[in-house]
Amino acid sequence: MTDTLTLDDKLQAFVGQSAGPATKGHHPVNEPMIEHWVEAMGDYNPVYVDDQAARAAGFPGVIAPPTMLQAWIMRGLRTSIEADAAREAGTPSTTEPSDQVMELLNEAGFTSVVATNCDQHYERPLVPGDHLSVTSVIDSISGEKQTGLGTGRFLTNRLEYRDQHGDLVATMLFRILKFKPGTGAAAKAPAAAEQPAPRPLRPRPALTQDNAFFFEGAKQHKLLIQRCSACGTLRHPPRPSCAACRSFEWEPLEASGRGTIFSFVVNHYPQVPAFDYPLVVALVELEEGTRLVANVAGITPETAHIGMAVEAGFEDFDDDLSLPVFHPAGAPAGATADETRTN
Ligand SMILES: [Zn+2]
Numbered sequence: 001m002t003d004t005l006t007l008d009d010k011l012q013a014f015v016g017q018s019a020g021p022a023t024k025g026h027h028p029v030n031e032p033m034i035e036h037w038v039e040a041m042g043d044y045n046p047v048y049v050d051d052q053a054a055r056a057a058g059f060p061g062v063i064a065p066p067t068m069l070q071a072w073i074m075r076g077l078r079t080s081i082e083a084d085a086a087r088e089a090g091t092p093s094t095t096e097p098s099d100q101v102m103e104l105l106n107e108a109g110f111t112s113v114v115a116t117n118c119d120q121h122y123e124r125p126l127v128p129g130d131h132l133s134v135t136s137v138i139d140s141i142s143g144e145k146q147t148g149l150g151t152g153r154f155l156t157n158r159l160e161y162r163d164q165h166g167d168l169v170a171t172m173l174f175r176i177l178k179f180k181p182g183t184g185a186a187a188k189a190p191a192a193a194e195q196p197a198p199r200p201l202r203p204r205p206a207l208t209q210d211n212a213f214f215f216e217g218a219k220q221h222k223l224l225i226q227r228c229s230a231c232g233t234l235r236h237p238p239r240p241s242c243a244a245c246r247s248f249e250w251e252p253l254e255a256s257g258r259g260t261i262f263s264f265v266v267n268h269y270p271q272v273p274a275f276d277y278p279l280v281v282a283l284v285e286l287e288e289g290t291r292l293v294a295n296v297a298g299i300t301p302e303t304a305h306i307g308m309a310v311e312a313g314f315e316d317f318d319d320d321l322s323l324p325v326f327h328p329a330g331a332p333a334g335a336t337a338d339e340t341r342t343n
Contacts, residue, residue, distance in 0.1 A: 007108050011101060011141045011153070019136035019157050020096035025072045028131040028164075029064050037068050045246070057246075063125035069161060069170050072132045097138060101155065102178070110152055110178040119173045131164040139173060152179025202274040202317045211238040213252055218322045221314040224252040225290055234290040257312030258329065259286040266301040280304050284312075284326055298327040 027033070031049075038048050046053035047063055054062045064072075105111075126132075139158040144151060154177055161170040205215055214237075217224035226235050230247035241248050264282035271277050280296040282304070296310060309329035316322045 007104065008143065010104055014097050014101050014138050015140060017097040017138050019098040019138050022133050022135045023073055023075070024133045025131060026074075026076055027072075029072055029126045029128050031062060031128050033071065034062065034064050034068070034128075037065060037071065041065070059125060059127075061127060063127055064130075066122045066125070066170075067120070068126075069120055069122070069172065072126070072130075073134045073161070098136070098157070101138065101141070105153065105178045109180045112150065112152075112179050112181045114149060114177050114179070116154065116175045116177050118175065120170060121172075122170045123168050126169060130169070132161050132169065134159050134161050136160075147177060147179065148185045149177065150179035150181060150183035152177045200274050202321055202323075203272070204321065208238075210240055214238055215321075215323075217252065217254075218314060218324060221322065223255040223257050223286075223312050223324050225255050225286070225288065225292075226250045227253040234288055236290045236292045253288065255286050255288050255312075257286075257324070259284045259310055259312075259326070261285075261296070261304065261306055261308045261310055262291055263306060264296065264304055266304070282310070282326060284310060292324075294324050294326050296326045298331050 034048055038044060043065060045065075047057050047059060048054075048065055049062060051061050054060075136157050136159045139156040140154075141156075142154040144153060154175055156173055156175045159172040159174060160168060161172070163169050205211070207215065213226075214224055226238050227233070227250060228235070228242035228245060228247055229249035229251055231242060231245040233242055233244040234253065235242065235250075242250070262283045262285040264280055267275075267279040267281055268277060278301050280299060280301060281293065282296045283291050283293055284296075285291045294312070296304065297313075297315075299308075310326040311329045311331075312324040312326050314322055315325045
């Protein structure tokens with residue numbers, strides 16, 4: 001019976017299992033580490049370093065930057081060196097379910113690994129003295145997928161971070177791709193070059209919960225810009241909080257689409273088959289006051305200039321992707337990159 005189990009069956013049996021034992025941070029949340037982090041990241045929000053500013057913002061004192069979450073659980077250099085040495089000596093330090101999953105995939109040829117994305121949710125701000133532990137559960141293992149890097153499977157772990165009282169302070173979904181080296185787009189390129197392939201689709205935007213509204217708006221041919229609900233400041237590209245007042249509250253503003261070219265580049269190389277070249281890419285200053293990067297159609301590199309008045313049109317590239325494409329103000333919105341090329 002066991003012999004008839006497919007790789008999928010064997011892998012799916014691990015879903016829901018603990019990936020390994022709970023790990024406790026070597027040190028509690030502390031101000032020196034916070035200061036190293038904010039200096040390395042250049043994030044000078046005073047609530048991370050100035051007790052008075054933190055209290056004024058409604059916190060009990062300085063808080064740790066939420067994105068430092070993983071730093072509080074790092075195993076440290078010595079543990080890493082010892083684990084590497086044990087692996088080299090052929091005596092793996094653990095045989096946890098996550099190690100067994102890796103072994104199954106390695107044996108099946110999925111020997112390469114790349115971290116693809118992580119999604120963190122914070123229950124409360126962390127303050128100095130909090131001492132975190134983390135537990136990890138194998139959340140899902142995908143079927144076989146063809147990716148640009150190669151044929152592989154996505155593994156997602158769900159991590160729960162708890163404080164010294166056992167209360168949940170944050171969760172994280174962490175995803176990796178285990179893939180077969182040499183089976184990706186690069187390996188297939190020579191064969192594809194022999195016969196002209198259909199024109200590939202434009203690259204997909206990396207959608208997040210912060211930027212999805214922009215692309216949904218584009219599908220409806222609306223140019224949507226984030227506006228801070230607290231202070232009215234516009235921001236683009238989309239991000240969670242306002243740089244002016246730190247508020248997380250925002251609403252979409254439909255921009256008129258009128259603006260001027262603030263700066264532009266003409267892209268010649270490298271050439272991606274989904275685009276036409278030379279490709280004019282502009283930083284457009286909208287009349288509402290914020291800027292965004294977009295293609296400009298209906299002009300040539302010679303006629304494009306800084307300060308040029310432009311207007312947004314929309315191009316439906318395929319069923320899933322519509323984007324604003326600017327054109328000289330007063331020119332028909334339908335002017336496309338193809339027309340530019342033949343001008
Ligand atoms: Zn604001």
